[in-house]
Amino acid sequence: MAQATKTKGSTSTQSLLHAAISASGTKLIEQIRHLVEIESPSDDKAAVDRCADAVAETTTGIGGRVVRHRQRGFGDVLELRFGFSAKGGGGCAPLMLLGHLDTVWPLGTLTDMPFRIAKGRAWGPGVLDMKAGVAMGLTALAALSETEALDRPVIFLLNGDEEVGSTVSRAITEKLARECAAVFVLEPAQGPGGAYKTARKGVGGYTVRVKGVAAHAGVDFERGHSAIHELAWQLEKVRGFTELDRRLTVNAGVIRGGTRTNVIAAEAEAEVDVRIARAKDAARIDRKFRSLRVRDRGCVLHVEGGMNRPPMERSRATVALFRRAATFAAQIGFELGEASTGGGSDGNFTAALGVATLDGMGAVGEGAHASHESVVLKDLVPRTTLLAEMIRTS
Ligand SMILES: [Zn+2]
Structure with a gap:
């Protein structure tokens, strides 16, 4: 997989990658704003599809391929494919990034809760759960291709019905996850310390x-x-x-x-x-x-x-992923905690299939589903760097 000049431990590739993500910090916040300002309540297919259109456009712009699983009652499911070119990915099982585009907020919420930057945070409906996570995933993948550090296939799967139980997307998620080596879920990290989640009820x-x-x-x-x-x-x-x-x-x-x-x-x-x-x-x-x-x-x-x-149980494979992430986090300059939560996500489905699943790899913040929903700006770049490192070395 990794070429001789670009081995997994290569510090030059690593520093190029880190530099690329640091340089895209402002663009990342702009992308979060863009996604938050396209409101996408789960029960409004047209609205969720507009958000999917925006993500599809970005994906094409950074060299990804878009497969759109059309849905009748809910927003289309986006399967974004990266690194499947002849150069990379031969014989290597893909890695999955997993997230959702729908939010719990009805159309018009932006009038009272507009996207804004204040107190070192970005605020707005769905910013934490989980539009910042989506933007982080796209930014990590863009930086990986830009620095030619992506030498394995990645499927970034985004659905539009997670907040209402993932009834239509579940089958797609499970089918694709079965073919994947591991799943990284871009749901918010846990608490103010931003722990990754290794177990969910x-x-x-x-x-x-x-x-x-x-x-x-x-x-x-x-x-x-x-x-x-x-x-x-x-x-x-x-x-x-x-x-x-x-x-x-x-x-x-x-x-x-x-x-x-x-x-x-x-x-x-x-x-x-x-x-x-x-x-x-x-x-x-x-x-x-x-x-x-x-x-x-x-x-x-x-x-x-x-x-x-089903519950996402704390499996050995998940703990191994977490330990690797904690080591990278220390190198990047922060301490990564491990947490379990009573809330469910689509990671529950993939973990139950026996696929190593690490969750909470999205933004750090607070107030998901609440009027003080916000993400911490200073954590965006380090967390996106960590995500990119995890993709690069998986
Ligand atoms: Zn969520």
Whole structure:
């Protein structure tokens, strides 16, 4: 893979690469601004596609090839291919960079939350999660080609439905990831220290629905069967499913039911979020939900749901990637921490396939999905340099 004059440890290639990224610092911030200013809520295909158009244009400009997986209901999935030329990549499995273009912010958010630079940060909807990460990936790849340091194929995969569960992109992500040597996820780094993530919890959801029998609460009390009281009883059982020592948690986050105080409720339902740290707990928690039995026999209980994202477990291969990254970070001049998180990403899918996956390789900042969403400017260049080093030496 690496040529004799350009071995993996070559300090000259390394310093050329670092210089190229430092020189593109201003351009990187401009690119982040450009992407943030193309609003792209997951539920608006046309908007997400406009963002994809911009990324496709940049990709072509830096020598990448764009494969567009067209979608009906969501934004198109972009497969950006770099280093697949005759020169590089022969027989070498590609590396995957993984991210998403959609955000949780509706169109028009920019009016109240415009892109701005202040207090050493860039602010705006989706800037941290994860448009800065996308711009960092493109900048790293541009610098690698510019300095002729890219001697392996890279697939940069970007979808438009991550924030709503990746239902359409999951199959594409999994298919391509199976062919890849490793996956680098450009989601935000963890916390103010910007740790990389080597483990993520799996995420699932269940709906517990009760049908009761309506009756007048004053006149016909004994003929009624309250869906609300039945659901409340079921939720007490569900609460008991949490096992903190296994890092398995259950949370009824949404509840609905009933019509008026003087009516015994005919219907009630709750939406329950489930987080698991170990893949084998998926079956365990599913069994528990399926074993719920109605207490008031005048009611009917219905449970549906399951796991959406399997957990990303802290595998040996992932830890090896992290250790290499920490060594490079020290050379670049910062200390890289390791973290796990309860939140899921598309890295959960690739890790569950057994492909070494390192996550949190995007920007450092705070306030993802919140009005103070921002990225720290001074971390952009060192983090992008680290990303480029990891691509170069993988
Ligand atoms: Zn994200």
